[in-house]
Amino acid sequence: MPKITYIEHNGTEHVVDVPVGLTVMEGARDNNIPGIEADCGGACACSTCHVYVHPDWVAKLPPKEDMEEDMLDFAFAPDAERSRLTCQIKVTPELEGLVVEMPEKQI
Structure with a gap:
């Protein structure tokens, strides 16, 4: 299982194993990581699972699809790249080793 590091806005780190096939959001939810609310349950219908991807990982992830781009317009302080x-x-x-940082709040 890949280890993913979730960093809260206050700097608290949570390193957890997330099973292949789940989403990064499901990994946070299943491990009670604060800062990712996931109000829509993963349907890409809100922006409450918004994170900033560590700069080292931005180019390694699959590109954003149009629906994700649209929903990010509703996120708190979105960063066009991260x-x-x-x-x-x-x-x-x-x-393995992905690092994501939570924003100050979710909208």
């Missing part, structure tokens, strides 16, 4: 919705990032073995 912002992603964790419900749209499927965990694969290649994501």
Whole structure:
């Protein structure tokens, strides 16, 4: 299982194993990581699983699809390059070591 590091806005780190096939959002939800609310349950219908992907990982992730781009417009302080919705990032073995940072709040 790939280890993913979730960093809260206050700097608290949570390193968890997330099974391949789940999303990064499901990994946060299943491990009670604060800062990712996931109000829509992963349907890409809100922006409450918004994170900033560590700069080292931005180019390693699949590109954003149009629906994700649209929903990021509703996120708190989105960053054009680093912002992603964790419900749209499927965990694969290649994501071993992924680091995501939570925004100050979710909208």
